[in-house]
Amino acid sequence: MNRLAQETSPYLLQHKDNPVDWQPWGPEALARARAENKPILLSIGYSSCHWCHVMAHESFENEAVAAVMNKLFINIKVDREERPDLDQIYQTALQMLTRRAGGWPLTLFLAPDQTPFFGGTYFPREPRLGLPGFTQLLESVAYAWQNRRGEIDEQGESLRASLAEPASAGPYPLPVDRAPITRAVEANKAHFDERHGGYGAAPKFPRPADLEFLLALGDATARDQVLFSLARMAEGGLFDQLGGGFYRYSVDEMWMIPHFEKMLYDNGPLLGLYADAWAITGEPLFQHAAGMTVDWLAREMTSPEGLFFSALDADSEHEEGRFYVWTPDRVRARLSPEAYAVAAPHWGLDRPANFEGTAWHLRVAQPLAKVAARLGMAETAAWERLAEARSALFNARANRVRPGLDDKVLTSWNALMIRGLARAARRCGRADWLALAQRAIDSLRQRVWLDGRLMASYKNGEARLNGYLDDHAFLLAALLEAMQAGYRAEDMKWACELADALLAEFEDAEAGGFFFTRHDHEPLIQRPKPGHDNATPSGNGLAALCLNRLGLLVGEDRYIEASGRCLRLFQPALAEQPMAYSTLLTALAEQIQPARVVVLRGEGVELADWLATANRICPADTLLLAIPSNTPALPTPLAKPVRNGVTAYVCAGANCLPEIVQLTDLAAILSG
Numbered sequence: 001m002n003r004l005a006q007e008t009s010p011y012l013l014q015h016k017d018n019p020v021d022w023q024p025w026g027p028e029a030l031a032r033a034r035a036e037n038k039p040i041l042l043s044i045g046y047s048s049c050h051w052c053h054v055m056a057h058e059s060f061e062n063e064a065v066a067a068v069m070n071k072l073f074i075n076i077k078v079d080r081e082e083r084p085d086l087d088q089i090y091q092t093a094l095q096m097l098t099r100r101a102g103g104w105p106l107t108l109f110l111a112p113d114q115t116p117f118f119g120g121t122y123f124p125r126e127p128r129l130g131l132p133g134f135t136q137l138l139e140s141v142a143y144a145w146q147n148r149r150g151e152i153d154e155q156g157e158s159l160r161a162s163l164a165e166p167a168s169a170g171p172y173p174l175p176v177d178r179a180p181i182t183r184a185v186e187a188n189k190a191h192f193d194e195r196h197g198g199y200g201a202a203p204k205f206p207r208p209a210d211l212e213f214l215l216a217l218g219d220a221t222a223r224d225q226v227l228f229s230l231a232r233m234a235e236g237g238l239f240d241q242l243g244g245g246f247y248r249y250s251v252d253e254m255w256m257i258p259h260f261e262k263m264l265y266d267n268g269p270l271l272g273l274y275a276d277a278w279a280i281t282g283e284p285l286f287q288h289a290a291g292m293t294v295d296w297l298a299r300e301m302t303s304p305e306g307l308f309f310s311a312l313d314a315d316s317e318h319e320e321g322r323f324y325v326w327t328p329d330r331v332r333a334r335l336s337p338e339a340y341a342v343a344a345p346h347w348g349l350d351r352p353a354n355f356e357g358t359a360w361h362l363r364v365a366q367p368l369a370k371v372a373a374r375l376g377m378a379e380t381a382a383w384e385r386l387a388e389a390r391s392a393l394f395n396a397r398a399n400r401v402r403p404g405l406d407d408k409v410l411t412s413w414n415a416l417m418i419r420g421l422a423r424a425a426r427r428c429g430r431a432d433w434l435a436l437a438q439r440a441i442d443s444l445r446q447r448v449w450l451d452g453r454l455m456a457s458y459k460n461g462e463a464r465l466n467g468y469l470d471d472h473a474f475l476l477a478a479l480l481e482a483m484q485a486g487y488r489a490e491d492m493k494w495a496c497e498l499a500d501a502l503l504a505e506f507e508d509a510e511a512g513g514f515f516f517t518r519h520d521h522e523p524l525i526q527r528p529k530p531g532h533d534n535a536t537p538s539g540n541g542l543a544a545l546c547l548n549r550l551g552l553l554v555g556e557d558r559y560i561e562a563s564g565r566c567l568r569l570f571q572p573a574l575a576e577q578p579m580a581y582s583t584l585l586t587a588l589a590e591q592i593q594p595a596r597v598v599v600l601r602g603e604g605v606e607l608a609d610w611l612a613t614a615n616r617i618c619p620a621d622t623l624l625l626a627i628p629s630n631t632p633a634l635p636t637p638l639a640k641p642v643r644n645g646v647t648a649y650v651c652a653g654a655n656c657l658p659e660i661v662q663l664t665d666l667a668a669i670l671s672g
Contacts, residue, residue: 008459009079010406011047015056019066022077025086033074033112039145040110041073041138044080044087047406048261048313050320051122052105057318058125059134065125068135072142073109080104081310081410082457082465085517089163089526094119096162109141114525115156118144163526173568178592181585184578185218189225196254197229203259205249206233208269209533209541213582215276216620217589223280230277234289235364237354240324241347242362242394243300244292246270248314256354256363260321260403261314264301264410265536267293268417272481275424279616290424294433297417303407305447306439307458308414313404323403325359326393334396335389342382343389345371409458411448411467414440415474416536422481426615434485441482444475445494454501469516469539472502476546480553480623485615487627492554492635499550499559502543512565514543531570532580540566541583548590549623552597554635567591590621594653598670599638600626602646610646610663617670 003023004016015022023029025042033040043060045052059065069075080087091102093116108119118141120131127133132140145152188210191199198204211229214222233239236255239246245267247258271293278286301309316323328349332340344350348365355361372382418437425434447463448455454467454475479495482488506514513529516539521527531540544566551559567574567588574581574588598618600610611626618624627634629642640649648660650669660666 004077008408008457008462008464009047009082010404010408011045011052011079011081012077014047015060015077018056018060019063019070020060020075021066021070022075025076025078025083029074029076030112030114033110036074037112038072038074039117039141040112040114041069041075042078042090042106042108042110042116043076044078044083044090044106044108045104046079046081046311047404048263048311049104050259050261050314051103053315053318055105055107055122055124055134059123062125065135065138068138072138080106081406081413082408084468084470085521085524085528088516088528088530089524090116090119092526092528093159093163096159109145111152111156113156115160117152117155160525173571178589180574180578180581181217181589184582184585185214185222187579188214188218189222192225192229193253197225197232198250198253198255199229202253203249203251204253204255205535206238206246206266206270208266208273209537210579210582211273212269212276212620213586215273215280217586226273227277227281227283230274230289231283231285234274234285237361237363239289239363240292240296241364242324242390242397244289244294244296245300246293257361259314260324262296262312263535264308264310264413265416267297268413268420269537271297271417271420272423273420275420275427276620279427287428290428294421294424294430294436297421298436300405302436303409306436306443307409307447308417308440310406310408310410310413313406316401316403321355321359321361323397323400325355325361327359331360331389331393334392339385339389339392341375342368342371342385343393345374346386407459409448411444411454411456411458412470412474412536414444415471415478418478419474419481422478422485426481426485426618429612429616434482437478437482438486438488441479441491441494445490449494452497452501454498466518466521469502469506469514469543470536472498472506473514473539473543473546474537476502476550477542480546480549484618484624487625487631489631489633495550496554496556499547499556502547503558503562506543507562507565508569509565512567512569514540514566529569531573531584532577533582537583538581540570541581541585541587544584544587545590548587549595552594553623553625553637555637563587564591593621596622596650596652597637598622598624598651598666599640599649600624600646601629601640601642601649602626603629606646610648610666613663613667614648614670617667619670622670 001021002016002018004012007013007024078086090106090108094102103121105122107123108116110116123131123134123137125134188199211226215226233255238250238255238258245262248261248263248266249259251257251259271290274286274290314320331349345366346368347362349360351365353360368382369379372379418440421433421437447458450463454471455463456465456467456471476495476498479491483491505518516528516530531538544563547559548563570584607626614624627638648666650657
């Protein structure tokens with residue numbers, strides 16, 4: 001019997017009508033596997049995953065395939081976005097079993113004790129692409145389970161032993177030099193694509209954690225490479241030229257054709273980066289990309305409660321990209337001749353089809369200034385024609401069958417978006433963007449912070465699943481960013497509660513670092529303590545960075561010491577492969593040289609003016625808080641005296657400058 005109908009995950013609900021006897025991960029399914037001595041077929045995916053849809057249509061919706069699955073296995077379906085703990089463990093296990101990287105859909109066969117013994121990713125129903133047919137594979141695995149149990153058990157013991165090995169044998173002394181940081185910067189620079197931007201070959205991912213690290217801590221060359229990459233991404237097909245927002249990755253090296261799913265976890269960090277890039281350069285392209293991304297977020301990804309949905313599917317009508325692509329004739333039919341004359345060369349409609357040989361995905365093929373010059377018109381007039389074209393095509397596209405929306409709310413991904421929104425609000429001086437971020441903070445506090453316990457997922461009025469390390473660390477980072485855009489006492493209180501939860505519920509106080517799951521989480525075959533960045537930043541990295549920062553702001557040594565223990569644990573990894581640990585390296589930089597803290601005290605419009613000016617130029621390693629004079633219950637480091645007008649207090653570690661009463665003096669310090 002299929003038991004997914006009572007779940008809230010959109011991905012699991014996509015499979016509720018399969019003839020497969022799917023069960024969610026939980027005690028009932030695991031107990032049944034033990035009682036019947038049957039292997040588990042574990043399928044992990046997510047709602048906007050193209051190849052997950054393909055495998056579902058080919059195999060899981062097929063009565064004959066389902067009959068074999070139901071006969072031979074206990075079938076468990078998992079949403080990797082709701083259960084990143086399981087996904088981390090079993091992706092790692094697959095790499096150990098196959099010596100190849102995993103992905104989604106993840107297809108693993110487990111013994112009843114949850115230990116995997118065989119697996120892969122996508123398997124076709126019929127043999128092709130060098131892969132066995134899925135039914136054939138099912139029967140082969142079941143045969144091995146019945147006839148080669150000794151080998152399977154022996155392999156399982158070895159695998160579990162490998163999974164149980166600690167990430168490091170620490171603690172190690174904390175280095176006092178920047179050697180790992182310098183090595184990471186140089187390694188990234190060596191992989192830079194000078195022609196198209198980005199790093200490495202296709203498929204090309206945005207890698208926002210690396211870009212943020214390089215923009216803050218890289219040399220002038222590294223920063224120029226980041227800015228060039230951000231420009232090429234915003235001009236390319238990775239960015240939705242009509243509706244805003246970034247797709248997940250580019251299948252080519254030119255950022256031309258994306259994998260069309262839009263993920264919240266990409267767009268939050270990218271939003272903050274584009275705002276930083278605009279603050280550094282004043283380049284309108286960066287501000288335009290940030291603004292269109294916020295417009296997309298508010299229009300398509302915001303719930304009635306002010307929370308943010310997870311993702312938009314790559315597919316519509318069972319075809320990837322169908323919602324987004326065009327033909328020149330369809331564009332011409334919807335535009336005036338004058339608008340088409342600008343839009344066609346600018347977006348590449350006068351060039352050969354770039355999507356599957358028959359369609360056009362819009363990207364900036366010619367700069368607008370060049371198009372305007374060729375047409376003999378002012379660039380401002382060309383902008384007006386392009387805006388007309390964008391509006392007309394966007395409205396026409398809205399009548400198409402839309403990609404599926406994954407409308408669950410994930411705490412960690414919401415936190416990444418809040419952090420990006422707050423940073424963009426700071427850099428661009430947008431009070432409306434800050435209001436959007438603060439509304440989400442308040443809604444999360446009301447809905448997923450239950451009796452001092454953070455939950456990971458929210459849907460249909462129900463918060464569920466224990467919060468993970470990423471939920472706590474990302475939310476702490478979001479609160480710190482939001483307080484720099486607009487200080488609120490309730491945000492500081494919650495930040496301290498989250499920091500206390502990290503220490504009490506996740507830290508390995510003896511060896512250092514933070515486990516991905518709480519101390520009271522269900523027992524699994526591994527309890528990882530991940531340090532490297534993926535598509536999202538490292539939970540350990542942001543925990544170390546933000547605990548250190550919060551400790552400086554509130555004068556709490558426990559937070560700073562926990563940050564140091566975390567960094568000591570990962571010292572061998574930072575030395576051996578620094579390029580994989582950008583977020584931890586950012587935290588290391590601030591252990592070596594503590595962040596500068598700037599506190600503004602004052603009132604009203606004048607305080608707001610100081611904050612707006614300072615936020616535009618504030619370096620990444622400076623914490624800036626503007627605190628109105630009547631704010632109660634301030635931590636001692638923030639309880640600076642209130643004078644007439646606005647006063648700025650600037651401290652780096654134990655060294656504090658004299659009071660600053662001229663905005664120009666503060667601007668000179670921040671810019672220096």
